[in-house]
Amino acid sequence: MLGITKRRMVVGISGASGIAYGIKALQLLRNLNVETHLVVSKAGHITRSHETDLSREELEALAHVNHPINDVGAALSSGSFGTMGMIIAPCSMRTLSCIASGMADSLLTRAADVTLKERRRLVLMIRETPLHLVHLRNMQTVTECGAIVFPPVPAFYTRPESLDDIVTHSVVRALDLFGLNAEDIPRWGETIKLGEKKREYA
Numbered sequence: 001m002l003g004i005t006k007r008r009m010v011v012g013i014s015g016a017s018g019i020a021y022g023i024k025a026l027q028l029l030r031n032l033n034v035e036t037h038l039v040v041s042k043a044g045h046i047t048r049s050h051e052t053d054l055s056r057e058e059l060e061a062l063a064h065v066n067h068p069i070n071d072v073g074a075a076l077s078s079g080s081f082g083t084m085g086m087i088i089a090p091c092s093m094r095t096l097s098c099i100a101s102g103m104a105d106s107l108l109t110r111a112a113d114v115t116l117k118e119r120r121r122l123v124l125m126i127r128e129t130p131l132h133l134v135h136l137r138n139m140q141t142v143t144e145c146g147a148i149v150f151p152p153v154p155a156f157y158t159r160p161e162s163l164d165d166i167v168t169h170s171v172v173r174a175l176d177l178f179g180l181n182a183e184d185i186p187r188w189g190e191t192i193k194l195g196e197k198k199r200e201y202a
């Protein structure tokens with residue numbers, strides 16, 4: 001993140017289940033006045049139609065700038081375009097595999113490749129279960145290259161009351177990794193302490 005003054009983030013949405021994570025990331029980043037650049041894979045639009053009532057236009061309206069998946073000449077495909085980094089939420093095993101192998105064949109995977117080569121923060125909210133050895137090896141590879149593998153696994157000590165609580169908690173924790181404090185969430189040792197039975201956060 002050295003030398004990058006613009007508060008600008010790349011948000012990738014690939015075709016794993018859990019597009020709610022990407023939507024939440026766009027909403028929280030907008031609240032933080034972080035400029036978002038969105039790129040959605042073709043499969044990401046399939047999960048959008050399965051998992052939400054949002055049209056393509058409504059999803060795109062959540063971002064400041066939208067980039068077509070095939071536009072490998074877009075700003076995001078160059079390291080000279082400064083960003084705070086990139087979050088892929090959710091990240092499919094296919095997209096993980098492309099990143100692990102350096103296969104920058106779409107704007108989504110190229111932008112991730114650029115983020116790694118520029119040594120910027122890359123957070124992958126991977127989603128699959130169970131995992132086979134290739135998935136695990138790809139996670140090891142991207143971790144060795146500097147990415148952070150962040151499966152959105154719920155924390156139950158927060159006593160979530162809704163799906164939105166669960167999604168928000170994971171995305172806020174993912175944005176913590178960019179040094180962004182997106183929203184007040186229950187945090188262990190702060191708003192939640194050992195032995196407390198009820199959550200006491202706003």
Ligand SMILES: Cc1cc2nc3c(=O)[nH]c(=O)nc-3n(C[C@H](O)[C@H](O)[C@H](O)COP(=O)(O)O)c2cc1C
Nearest residue numbers: 014015016017041043044050092093094095127128
């Ligand atoms: C409704 C739906 C749910 C899916 N869930 C997952 C998933 O959780 N994880 C995953 O890796 N792939 C999942 N897939 C398969 C991916 O969409 C598929 O592998 C696709 O090629 C990924 O392409 P992309 O990485 O370019 O988005 C799902 C597909 C559909 C249609």
